[in-house]
Amino acid sequence: MQARLFGPGLAAAGQACDWQPDTGLITWPTGETRLPAVAGGVRIAGFDLQGLELSWADDAGGWALQVLDAADASQVRAAPPAGWQAAFAQLAGTTRRHRGGRAIGWSALALFIAAPLLMLAAFFVFADDIAGWVASRVPQAQEETLGDASFKAMQATLKLRDDGESARIVREIGGRLTTGSSYRYRFHVVDDAAINAFAMPGGIVVVHSGLIAATRTPEELAGVLAHEVQHIELRHSLKALIKQTGLSALWALATGDLGGALAGEAAQRMMSLGFSRDAEREADSAGFDALLRAGIDPAGMPAFFDTLAKQAGSAPELLSTHPASGARSDALASRLTAVAGQRFEPLPYRPWPPAP
Ligand SMILES: [Zn+2]
Known part of the structure; x- marks a missing residue:
């Protein structure tokens, strides 16, 4: 059978040769030798670990004979050369262990590759459930850290108008709407003509001056604030953020660094969280x-x-993140019918809209 011989006087890459296992004779065009009847070592060889290498030493030096063809190698193992039976018996034991190790190696590798893919697939399929699950496990203190850090990161891009009449009114109405909440609310007014408002995890509500200017009564502004506050109370903002930041949120949760890791990313997305x-x-x-x-x-x-529906031009930004629907207005209309007899003290802010 075909083999490759390594030894004294032969090329470093070995010498192609023919070996007859039954006689032990090894021949190549310019020479010959014989496998000794006293065994040396036997080991598994070849890239695919299907070959064999028999090694021995004589006065000239160390020799190695490689049989790389899988069929030839198994033939040799089935009928080892004279004198080599014990060495081959030992090899059988190590091979079983070797194969076991390799099987574990492959399955570990497969798992290593598949696990993130499975997680990713699961995340897309169950994004809502997973985000909800994660959000429900974030302690409030961490949620506040995340909101504060995000607000700080985006503050440079916001023109805050927190010292004006509008901001005072927003804080006052906001305070009435959040009495008894476990969150520490902070209401901000931003100088921005786009009709928008958004809620950040942990108790931060930002209202655009454009939205305040579009409202016809203080009660309309109160309606928007009441709605935004509930996105925080019900952890919608946190959940939406986790859903949009995806696996990095899971990672951050796993490493316990939700505030730091997500704040920068969160700041980018906060205004467009849908x-x-x-x-x-x-x-x-x-x-x-x-x-x-x-x-x-x-x-x-x-x-x-x-008011939003009557806006001229493109749809207000608020509607892109807070989708309006027939079901939504129907539900509100029926709730309103239920309280039709109740009288409410008008909010004491006149004229309306207030000065910025
Ligand atoms: Zn909403």
Whole structure:
């Protein structure tokens, strides 16, 4: 059978040769030798670990004979050369261990490759569930750290107007709507003509001056604030952020560094965090309750929908993140019918809209 011989006087890469296992004779065009009848070592060889290498030493030096063809190698193993039986018996034991090790190696490697892919696939399929699960496990203190860090990161891009009349009113109404909350709320007004408002995890609500200018009554502004606050209370903002930042959020949770790792990314996304229609209905409903508790006429909430609908030009930014729907206005209308007999003290802010 074909083999390769390494030894004294032969090329470093070995010499192609023919070996007859039964006689032990090894021949090549310019010479010959013989496998000794006293065994040397036997080991598995070849890239695919299907070959054999027999090694021995004589006065001239060390020799090695490689049989790399799998079929030839197994033939040799089935009928070892004279004198080599014990060495081959030993090899059989090590091979079994070797194969076992390799099987574990492959499955570990497969798992190593598959696990992140599975996680990724799972994340896309169950993004809502996973984000909800993660959000429910974030302690409030960490949520606040995340919100504060995100706000700090985006502050440079915001023109804060926190010392004006508008900001004072927003803080006052916001305070009434969040009485008794476990969050420490901070309300900010930003000088921006786009009709928008957004809620950041941990208790930060930002309102654009453009939105305040678009409202027809203070009750409409209260309706928006009540809705935004509920996105925080119900952890919608945190959940949406986790969903959008995806696996990095899971990683951050696993490493316990949610605040630091996500803040930069969060800042980029905070203004465009979108909510599901279910979340919108939830925030409407809980916001409606909050308005009632605060003694503020909840009619302002559906009224602001009309205001938004009447906006000329492109759709207000607020609607791209808080999707309006027929179901949403229907639900609000029926809640309003239920409180039709109730009288509410009008909010004491005149003229409206207030000065910036
Ligand atoms: Zn919303």
